[in-house]
Amino acid sequence: MARDRPEVMVCEQCGAAHRWQPLHSDAVARCTRCAAVLARGHRLGVDALLALTLAAGAVLVIANLTPIVALDLRGNQAETTLASAVMLAWQQGEHTVAVLAAATAVIAPALLIALRLTVLLPLALQRQPRYFAWCLRVLHEVSRWNMAEVLMVAALVAIVRVAGIGHAQPGPGMLGFGVLALLMAALESAGMKHLGWRQ
Amino acid sequence: MSAVLVGCECCGVAAAVPHQDPATRWRCPSCGHRLRLPEPMSLQHTWAWLAASALLYVPANLLPIMSTANLLGRTRYTIVGGIGELWDAGEWLLAVIVFVASIAVPIIKICVLALLAWTVRHAPQWRRPERARLYRAVDAVGHWSMLDVYVVVLLSGMVHFGNLANVQPEPGLLAFAAVVILTLLAARSFDPRLIWQDHG
Numbered sequence: 025m026a027r028d029r030p031e032v033m034v035c036e037q038c039g040a041a042h043r044w045q046p047l048h049s050d051a052v053a054r055c056t057r058c059a060a061v062l063a064r065g066h067r068l069g070v071d072a073l074l075a076l077t078l079a080a081g082a083v084l085v086i087a088n089l090t091p092i093v094a095l096d097l098r099g100n101q102a103e104t105t106l107a108s109a110v111m112l113a114w115q116q117g118e119h120t121v122a123v124l125a126a127a128t129a130v131i132a133p134a135l136l137i138a139l140r141l142t143v144l145l146p147l148a149l150q151r152q153p154r155y156f157a158w159c160l161r162v163l164h165e166v167s168r169w170n171m172a173e174v175l176m177v178a179a180l181v182a183i184v185r186v187a188g189i190g191h192a193q194p195g196p197g198m199l200g201f202g203v204l205a206l207l208m209a210a211l212e213s214a215g216m217k218h219l220g221w222r223q
Numbered sequence: 224m225s226a227v228l229v230g231c232e233c234c235g236v237a238a239a240v241p242h243q244d245p246a247t248r249w250r251c252p253s254c255g256h257r258l259r260l261p262e263p264m265s266l267q268h269t270w271a272w273l274a275a276s277a278l279l280y281v282p283a284n285l286l287p288i289m290s291t292a293n294l295l296g297r298t299r300y301t302i303v304g305g306i307g308e309l310w311d312a313g314e315w316l317l318a319v320i321v322f323v324a325s326i327a328v329p330i331i332k333i334c335v336l337a338l339l340a341w342t343v344r345h346a347p348q349w350r351r352p353e354r355a356r357l358y359r360a361v362d363a364v365g366h367w368s369m370l371d372v373y374v375v376v377l378l379s380g381m382v383h384f385g386n387l388a389n390v391q392p393e394p395g396l397l398a399f400a401a402v403v404i405l406t407l408l409a410a411r412s413f414d415p416r417l418i419w420q421d422h423g
Contacts, residue, residue: 032237034230038355039261039416041228041237057419058355095381097388102381109380116379118392121400125376128369157254164232168411171366171373174324178373181321184314185305185374186381189291189388 035060068214074144080207081137087200088130092179097190105197106130106175132170133208139163140211147219160216167212173205229258261416269340272409276402277333283402284326286395289375293388301395302326302371324370332406335361336413343417354418362410368403372396
C-alpha cells in the first residue's frame with residue numbers, strides 16, 4: 025500500500041500542477057496560482073500523531089461526560105453536560121436541532137478521531153493500514169462538519185446570558201472542549217496524506 | 224481531444240483525464256479513489272442552496288429563536304435581542320462575536336458565494352486570485368454561524384427549573400439552523416476550480 029510520493033501535485037483548489045519538492049519542517053508550500061496551501065513540511069511522525077489523536081480521544085470523552093456549566097438558582101442546582109442539553113432539546117420537540125448539535129459537536133469529532141486511529145494504529149505497529157484511501161476521503165468530508173471549537177465559545181456566551189437568572193460556573197467540560205479544539209486544529213494541520221507515501 | 228489534470232484528493236497523485244464524457248466515473252490510477260472533476264453543472268446546485276438559504280434568512284432573523292420564562296411571564300428573544308442582552312450585560316466582546324457569527328457571516332457568505340457563482344459565467348477573468356482567496360475565507364468561517372444554535376441548546380439544557388425559570392427553543396431556531404446548514408452546503412457545492420476556467 026505504501027506508494028511513491030507523487031512527482032506532480034495538483035492544487036485541489038484551482039487545478040494547477042506543481043512539481044514536488046521536499047519541504048523543510050515548518051515550511052508551507054502554496055499554490056503559485058491561487059495561493060492555497062498545497063502541502064506542509066511535517067514535523068510529526070506516526071508516533072507523535074498517534075499520541076495527539078489518543079489525547080484528543082481522551083479529552084473528547086471528558087468534554088462530553090463532565091458538566092459544561094453548573095448553575096445555582098436559589099438553592100436549586102443543575103449541572104449541564106452536552107449530552108443532557110441535547111437530550112432535553114430532543115424531548116422539547118426540537119429534533120432537527122438536537123440531531124444537528126449532536127452530529128457537529130459529538131459525532132463529527134469522534135469520527136475524526138476514530139478514522140485517524142484506524143490509519144495510525146496499524147502504521148505504529150508497522151502493519152499496512154486497511155481502508156487508508158477510504159479513511160482519508162471520509163476525513164476530508166467529516167472535517168467540514170466538526171465544530172467543537174464553536175461549542176466552546178457558545179458555552180461562554182450561554183454562561184453570560186444565564187447570569188441574569190442564577191449563579192453559573194464553568195465546569196471541566198468547557199475546558200475540555202477548548203483543549204479538544206486545539207488538539208483537533210493541530211491534527212488537522214499535521215495532515216495524513218504523506219503517511220501513505222514511501223519514506 | 225483535450226485532457227484535464229486532476230489531483231487525487233486522497234493520495235495526491237496527479238491524473239490526466241480525457242475531458243469528453245462527464246458521465247464516466249474516473250478513478251485514481253494509484254489508489255482507486257474516485258476523482259473529482261470540475262463540473263460546470265455544480266453551479267446550479269450552488270444557486271439552489273443559496274436561494275434556499277436567502278429565503279430562510281428572513282424568518283431566521285425575524286422569528287424568536289428562544290424564550291425565557293419565570294414566575295412573571297415569558298420573554299422571547301430574536302437573534303438581535305440576544306445580542307442586545309449581551310451588550311447590556313457589558314459583554315461587548317461576546318456581543319460582537321455573536322453579531323459577526325450569526326448575522327454578518329451568513330449574509331456575507333450568501334452574497335460572496337452568489338458573486339463567485341455569477342462571475343464564473345459572466346466575468347471569468349476578473350480578479351481570479353482574489354476570488355480564490357475569498358472562497359477559501361468564506362468556506363473557513365462558515366461553521367461559526369452554528370454558535371447561536373449551540374447557545375440555545377445549552378441554555379435550554381441549563382435552565383429547566385419548572386415554573387421558577389426555564390428556557391425553551393422557539394421556531395426561529397429551526398430556520399436559523401437551516402440557514403447555517405444550507406450555506407455550508409452551498410459553499411461545499413461550489414467548485415473553486417471553476418474560477419480558473421475559461422468559458423468561450
